[in-house]
Amino acid sequence: MKKVQEELRIFGGQKDFLDEEDLQKCIYLNAVIKETFRLYPVPLLMPKETNEKSWENPQKFYPERFLESSIDVKGQDFELIPFGAGRRICPGMHMGLAALELILGNLLYSFDWELPEGVKNEDVDIESLPGLAPYKKNPLYLIARTKMELNNDIYIV
Ligand code: HEM
Structure with a gap:
């Protein structure tokens, strides 16, 4: 998260919102999106299977x-x-x-994200509900802190 934010904030400067042109320059953000696609394929792709090894350390999140x-x-x-x-x-x-670039890029650009007190990284699960589009089985609760106002917490489900 910190690496993506560093990149976004260099390109963003003082802007309130990053547009498509800014986001296309963000090579690390795009690597994160690709790595997420690689590790979590959508259920629509179920009938396809890989039959040879394409990746080094395939289980590792490594953009x-x-x-x-x-x-x-x-x-x-x-x-x-x-x-x-x-x-x-x-x-x-x-x-x-x-849409992914705009949403993910701007959420990471504008906020620093934290788990609520008492929740550890290993408590976060990636289980999804059955269906064609992957919805999370258990909601992810995060605290978003704005860059400017440290006390202005927003709770997102
Ligand atoms: C990140 C977002 C998306 C992902 C990962 C995704 C993924 C997929 C996948 C894997 C397929 C099946 C392709 C195949 O059969 O080989 C598919 C089909 C399809 N998608 Fe998406 N999709 C996304 C966004 C969208 C959006 C935004 C739309 C419409 C505005 C859309 C409309 C469709 C339609 C209509 C099909 C069926 C095409 C056909 O069978 O001929 N998808 N998508």
């Missing part, structure tokens, strides 16, 4: 693996196809990616 790699999510590199590939590729891919 840096994408910094030196040309692997993209747009259906050309079969190691990573979160939107599918070929004729049935997701038609909402560009909208989905733009």
Whole structure:
């Protein structure tokens, strides 16, 4: 989180909101999005299975693996196809990616995120409910602190 924020805040400067142009320059944010797609494929992709090893330390969340790699999510590199590939590729891919960058980028740009008191990193689970789109089984509670006002806590579910 700190690494993404550092990058976003360098590009953002004094802006209130980062737009698509700012976010496209954020190489580390994009590596984090790719790494999240890699580790948590959406259920729509269920019928596909990998039959050979493509990644070093595949279980590790390690966005840096994408910094030196040309692997993209747009259906050309079969190691990573979160939107599918070929004729049935997701038609909402560009909208989905733009929305993800804008939402995740601005949430991390504007707030510092913490777990509530007494909750540890290992208490956070990544279980999802069955269905075509992955909804969290248990809500994630986080405290968001604004960059400016340390006492202005917002609770997000
Ligand atoms: C991050 C966001 C999204 C992800 C990860 C995603 C992922 C996928 C995947 C894996 C498929 C199946 C592709 C296949 O069969 O090989 C799919 C299909 C589809 N997606 Fe998305 N999608 C996203 C956003 C969207 C958005 C925003 C829209 C519409 C505005 C959309 C509309 C569709 C439609 C209509 C299909 C069915 C296409 C077909 O079967 O011909 N998706 N998506």
